[in-house]
Amino acid sequence: MRRLKLTLQYDGTKFFGWQIQVKKRTVQGVLEETLGKLLNSQTQVQGSGRTDAGVHAKNQVAHFDTENPMPTEKILTALNFLVPEDIFVKSVKEVSPDFHARFSAVARLYLYQVRFTKSIFERNFVWQIHYKLDFEKMREAAKLFIGEKNMISFCRMHTETNSYFCKIYEIDFEELQDGFNFRIKANRFLHSTVRMILGTLVEIGRGHLKIDDLERILASDEKQKIGMTAPSLGLFLEQVFY
Amino acid sequence: MRRLKLTLQYDGTKFFGWQIQVKKRTVQGVLEETLGKLLNSQTQVQGSGRTDAGVHAKNQVAHFDTENPMPTEKILTALNFLVPEDIFVKSVKEVSPDFHARFSAVARLYLYQVRFTKSIFERNFVWQIHYKLDFEKMREAAKLFIGEKNMISFCRMHTETNSYFCKIYEIDFEELQDGFNFRIKANRFLHSTVRMILGTLVEIGRGHLKIDDLERILASDEKQKIGMTAPSLGLFLEQVFY
Numbered sequence: 001m002r003r004l005k006l007t008l009q010y011d012g013t014k015f016f017g018w019q020i021q022v023k024k025r026t027v028q029g030v031l032e033e034t035l036g037k038l039l040n041s042q043t044q045v046q047g048s049g050r051t052d053a054g055v056h057a058k059n060q061v062a063h064f065d066t067e068n069p070m071p072t073e074k075i076l077t078a079l080n081f082l083v084p085e086d087i088f089v090k091s092v093k094e095v096s097p098d099f100h101a102r103f104s105a106v107a108r109l110y111l112y113q114v115r116f117t118k119s120i121f122e123r124n125f126v127w128q129i130h131y132k133l134d135f136e137k138m139r140e141a142a143k144l145f146i147g148e149k150n151m152i153s154f155c156r157m158h159t160e161t162n163s164y165f166c167k168i169y170e171i172d173f174e175e176l177q178d179g180f181n182f183r184i185k186a187n188r189f190l191h192s193t194v195r196m197i198l199g200t201l202v203e204i205g206r207g208h209l210k211i212d213d214l215e216r217i218l219a220s221d222e223k224q225k226i227g228m229t230a231p232s233l234g235l236f237l238e239q240v241f242y
Numbered sequence: 243m244r245r246l247k248l249t250l251q252y253d254g255t256k257f258f259g260w261q262i263q264v265k266k267r268t269v270q271g272v273l274e275e276t277l278g279k280l281l282n283s284q285t286q287v288q289g290s291g292r293t294d295a296g297v298h299a300k301n302q303v304a305h306f307d308t309e310n311p312m313p314t315e316k317i318l319t320a321l322n323f324l325v326p327e328d329i330f331v332k333s334v335k336e337v338s339p340d341f342h343a344r345f346s347a348v349a350r351l352y353l354y355q356v357r358f359t360k361s362i363f364e365r366n367f368v369w370q371i372h373y374k375l376d377f378e379k380m381r382e383a384a385k386l387f388i389g390e391k392n393m394i395s396f397c398r399m400h401t402e403t404n405s406y407f408c409k410i411y412e413i414d415f416e417e418l419q420d421g422f423n424f425r426i427k428a429n430r431f432l433h434s435t436v437r438m439i440l441g442t443l444v445e446i447g448r449g450h451l452k453i454d455d456l457e458r459i460l461a462s463d464e465k466q467k468i469g470m471t472a473p474s475l476g477l478f479l480e481q482v483f484y
Contacts, residue, residue, distance in 0.1 A: 011362050056363065088362045120253050120330045121298065121367055 004072065005063050005095045006031075006045075011086040012056040012232070013124040019050045027051075027087065031062070034082045038075065039068040048101045048240040049108060052192065054232030056125065058111070059090070061240045063101040099242075107169060107187055107241040110194045113234045114202075115179035126179065127234035133205035135173055135180075141204045141211050142171040144218055145184075145197060153217050153224040154197055155190035166193065183238070192229055199228035246314065247305050247337045248273075248287075253328040254298040254474070255366040261292045269293075269329065273304070276324045280317065281310040290343045290482040291350060294434065296474030298367065300353070301332070303482045305343040341484075349411060349429055349483040352436045355476045356444075357421035368421070369476035375447035377415055377422075383446045383453050384413040386460055387426075387439060395459050395466040396439055397432035408435065425480070434471055441470035 008031075016024040020032065028045055035043040047062040070078075076092040083089065098104075113126040145168050152164040167187040174181040182198055203209035209227050217224040250273075258266040262274065270287055277285040289304045312320075318334040325331065340346075355368040387410050394406040409429040416423040424440055445451040451469050459466040 009362050011365075085365060086362060088360060118330060120251050120328060123253075123327060125363055 001065055001067060001097070002069075003063055003065050003095050003097045003099060004075070005061065005091075005093045005099060005101070007090045008057065008060050008062070009088045009090060010057050010060065011124070012051060012054050014086060015053065017051055017053045017055065018047050018057075018060070027057075027060075028062075030083060030087060034079060035064060035066075038078050038082060039066050039070065041066065041068065046101050048105045049189070049237075051235075051237055052232050055235045055237070057237040059239050060237055061101050061105070061242075063095065063099060065097075101240075104242050105240050107185055108189060108237065109183060109185040109239040109241070110189070111236045111238040112182040112184075112194065112198050112230065113179070113236070114182065114198075115176075117178055124233055125236075127231055129202070131206050133202065134207070135175060135205065137211065138201045138205040139173060141201055141214055142173070144211070144214055145171060149218060150221060151190050151193055152221065153226055154193050154200070156192045157223075161190060164190065166190065171197075194235060195230040195232065196226060199230040200226050202230065203227035243307050243309060243339070244311075245305055245307050245337050245339045245341060246317070247303065247333075247335045247341060247343070249332045250299065250302050250304070251330045251332060252299050252302065253366070254293060254296050256328060257295065259293055259295040259297065260289050260299075260302070269299075269302075270304075272325060272329060276321060277306060277308075280320050280324060281308050281312065283308065283310065288343050290347045291431070291479075293477075293479055294474050297477045297479070299479040301481050302479050303343050303347070303484075305337065305341060307339075343482075346484050347482050349427055350431060350479065351425060351427040351481040351483070352431070353478040353480040354424040354426075354436065354440050354472065355421070355478070356424065356440075356472075357418075359420055366475055367478075369473055371444070373448050375422075375444065376449070377417060377447065379453065380443045380447040381415060383443055383456055384415070386453070386456055387413060391460060392463060393432050393435055394463065395468055396435050396442070398434045399465075403432060406432065408432065413439075436477060437472040437474065438468060441472040442468050444472065445469035 010027050016026050018027045020026050020028040028047060031045045032043055043064050045062050045064045047060060051057060072092045072094055076089060079089045115126040115128050118128050148165055148167045150164050151166045166189060170185040172183045184194055217226055252269050258268050260269045262268050262270040270289060273287045274285055285306050287304050287306045289302060293299055314334040314336060318331060321331045357368040357370050360370050390407055390409045392406050393408045408431060412427040414425045426436055459468055
């Protein structure tokens with residue numbers, strides 16, 4: 001038995017997210033089907049984490065086990081020949097059997113792209129907003145998220161988890177001529193957490209929410225109503241750290 | 243009768259180019275159909291020039307005439323509501339009846355995007371190549387195109403035109419971390435000219451063609467065989483000058 005690690009890109013626009021679902025086109029589903037054919041044996045693929053419908057990945061990591069002795073370079077070439085054009089496998093590497101794409105990961109970095117003017121060439125990859133933002137306030141508010149924080153108010157209602165705590169290491173706003181890139185790194189994220197954090201920071205940046213309100217929400221152990229959830233299309237899983 | 247000027251973006255991926263054709267999805271076709279409905283009268287749209295199948299536009303310019311008194315802001319909003327997501331009308335302005343999108347244009351600027359590593363997020367908008375290029379040689383060769391030149395070898399076989407001469411004002415290579423942007427400005431371009439010039443310069447940059455060969459081809463009044471034609475997907479009509 002060999003354990004193989006995949007690093008891959010996908011354009012999430014036409015996927016119902018990462019996780020396999022009956023009769024829906026998902027990245028995990030397409031990979032398992034393709035690997036099953038290629039390796040002549042049913043193959044389960046474990047990702048570093050799920051991404052939601054419409055969310056993209058620049059470097060998603062996954063692993064699978066196989067008895068098939070096919071060389072990794074051949075698997076890489078064949079996979080890229082077989083997968084649809086919205087998936088690209090960047091590398092296939094043999095790893096130790098105790099490597100686990102999800103449980104060995106120590107941190108995840110997400111990128112979110114926001115632009116202030118419309119460009120149809122980026123329409124599936126950026127959130128286009130049309131109001132001015134106060135970056136100073138957004139940066140000040142972002143600091144409140146740093147550290148080990150209870151994210152109960154920053155995840156979808158029905159998220160099943162044994163803990164709402166996430167250790168957030170870093171939040172960065174990279175200002176561009178025509179918008180900004182938002183990056184956030186944490187040990188883990190719950191369902192929609194990145195999009196809810198960014199949506200909240202944007203509400204603060206446009207003056208619809210006060211930093212005091214955010215402090216109150218973050219201090220509570222019970223789920224509080226927050227503002228906007230940023231749409232999925234601007235979000236990329238940029239890096240997984242091991 | 244009012245003459246209105248449109249400035250528009252389109253993602254050329256799913257269009258058979260600008261020019262209206264029976265039973266094919268074209269930008270002109272979509273615009274004429276949409277304006278016909280909106281203005282309640284058959285409307286002909288005249289573009290600054292045709293773009294080929296797969297070619298994009300950041301600022302295509304077109305004009306049309308109408309008897310309808312609808313305000314330009316309303317036409318703009320309604321048009322963007324009605325056109326598909328791969329067209330975006332940036333502005334609608336009333337112009338003098340002697341303005342002509344094609345004949346009043348004095349120059350066109352095209353952008354071509356080339357990248358050295360694969361990114362599926364840009365797959366419809368860049369030419370991805372995997373060999374090294376000598377930019378010094380390419381810049382040297384590019385100089386040979388500047389001026390009023392016979393482009394008979396740099397246009398498609400069946401191009402119908404009364405003159406093969408184009409006045410090329412400017413060629414620029416903007417080197418990027420992971421590729422380059424090529425820009426070329428001329429009074430006019432023939433069918434596939436930008437793609438054939440860039441294809442030829444890339445052949446020189448990778449050492450498959452010599453500058454002497456290019457000089458010989460450019461000096462001839464008869465059609466010569468040249469190298470590669472760059473694919474349509476990296477090409478954008480960036481600006482039309484009046």
